[in-house]
Amino acid sequence: MTSDQLKIPKATAKRLPLYYRFLQYLYNSGKQKVSSAELSQAVKVDSATIRRDFSYFGALGKKGYGYNVQYLLSFFRKTLDQDELTKVGLIGVGNLGTALLQYNFTKNNNTKIVAAFDISPEKIGKKIGEVPIYSLDQLEEVLEKEQIPVIILTVPASAAQGVTDRLIRTNIKGILNFTPARLTVPPNINVHHIDLAVELQSFVYFIKHYSDHSEKM
Numbered sequence: 576m577t578s579d580q581l582k583i584p585k586a587t588a589k590r591l592p593l594y595y596r597f598l599q600y601l602y603n604s605g606k607q608k609v610s611s612a613e614l615s616q617a618v619k620v621d622s623a624t625i626r627r628d629f630s631y632f633g634a635l636g637k638k639g640y641g642y643n644v645q646y647l648l649s650f651f652r653k654t655l656d657q658d659e660l661t662k663v664g665l666i667g668v669g670n671l672g673t674a675l676l677q678y679n680f681t682k683n684n685n686t687k688i689v690a691a692f693d694i695s696p697e698k699i700g701k702k703i704g705e706v707p708i709y710s711l712d713q714l715e716e717v718l719e720k721e722q723i724p725v726i727i728l729t730v731p732a733s734a735a736q737g738v739t740d741r742l743i744r745t746n747i748k749g750i751l752n753f754t755p756a757r758l759t760v761p762p763n764i765n766v767h768h769i770d771l772a773v774e775l776q777s778f779v780y781f782i783k784h785y786s787d788h789s790e791k792m
């Protein structure tokens with residue numbers, strides 16, 4: 576990413592993959608134009624927010640005409656580094672880890688899990704799909720050899736910080752933390768926390784407390 580693109584607000588950056596996926600769908604079905612209202616309905620983001628998000632990339636749409644799908648798509652592809660495959664490592668091949676290893680991330684975006692790590696002797700040396708499971712002892716060596724910048728963490732919560740302390744000393748840039756543990760990391764490492772139990776609990780709460788819950792999350 577260029578220094579200009581780094582100025583995009585975090586909330587906008589988070590929505591980009593959403594826009595990208597829908598634009599790809601439109602492009603594949605031969606659609607050439609899309610209005611912010613149509614986009615809004617499809618991705619469930621209000622059209623004012625979409626227009627503001629898009630304004631960070633310069634004037635990409637003309638009033639009354641809508642946005643050019645192909646142009647937007649190539650713009651977002653560049654912005655999201657879609658042309659470049661990002662390698663991902665996964666640590667902890669339990670139930671959730673196995674499910675993520677079996678999920679085809681490459682279908683929707685250009686990321687690929689290329690290595691998994693575990694401490695269980697029954698798992699080490701096996702493969703899930705095409706992904707080899709290495710011993711955690713080989714963590715630093717494999718991350719370096721494969722040049723992996725992103726880690727998915729699916730170990731038990733009790734092991735999360737210990738593994739993270741090792742990751743901190745490697746060249747990784749980010750951890751997608753699926754454990755309930757809050758991780759302590761230095762500022763040069765990004766952590767994104769996805770606690771599925773909390774997500775589900777708050778979703779149930781919103782469903783119970785709001786009659787129109789479609790846009791509140």
Ligand code: ATP
Nearest residue numbers: 667668669670671692693694695711729730731734
């Ligand atoms: P399973 O039933 O396969 O154990 P689970 O998701 O219920 O799955 P967890 O106890 O959450 O099991 O452990 C997830 C995985 O993390 C297991 O495969 C376990 O061997 C592995 N694991 C535990 N501690 C570590 C660690 N320190 N480093 C790497 N992997 C670990």
